[in-house]
Amino acid sequence: MIKTLIERTNKPEFYQSGRLHLLDLKGQIGRFKTMEFNFILDEQDDYGKLVNVEHWNLISHQTIDYKSIFADLYLPYIKLKILTDHPLLWTFNKPELECELKNFPKNPSEFIGDLFFEYEKLTGNWIPVHKNFFSLNESYFKIKGKTNIRIQEPLKEPIERICNKHGIEFNVKNIKDGIEKGYAYRPNAKLLIFGNEDVSPNDFSLGQPYIIADEFIANRR
Secondary structure, three states: OHHHHHHHHOOHHHHHHEEEEEEEEEOOOOOOOEEEEEEEEEEEOOOOOEEEEEEEEEEEEOOOEEEOOOOOOOOOOOEEEEEOOOHHHHHHHOOEEEEEEEOOOOOHHHHHHHHHHHHHHHHOOOOOHHHOOOOOOOOHHHHHOEEEEEEEHHHHHHHHHHHHHOOOEEEEEEEEOHHHHHHHOOOOOEEEEEEEOOOEOOOOOOOOOEEEEOEEEEEEO
């Protein structure tokens, strides 16, 4: 019934007067772990009376991660959608590149600034630049003039381009894919996003709640 739940939250009348509340959740993140999210969906009529009250049990199998689920109010992000192609899934369904960078940038602030705008454009802020590039001041990179980073394949082209601009030598030393990635190899991973594309596209982060898991099941109680 996950399809029914998704359709329910995407109806125009639900967005106009509906609310989504998390009552509780059970379980823990991890491989072969199941989590249960218990929600109430309701609407208000013209007199403020609650109508169409529904209790839903959302089950995520082999749960990997979730964020912002404990929000007091989900509005305007109450339109559910399951995605299989999204920057949040790159760790699990894209090759991982082990890269070496040589030559510290002459203008580290400009270097990080260029990376920030490329990350924003490519990942919609779902992957922050500091995930791969930490503080450059007094860092190993500055002292030794080289550093190693691990990135997902879609980030290679923009990072390499920015490195070339700043006189940094960019080399891919190793590529891990498939079972070589260990726990990160999750080809069935899906993203259940609590979004609203009338407000913001799902590929741009404005703090929308989400759950990442291999499978989602929903039951109305």
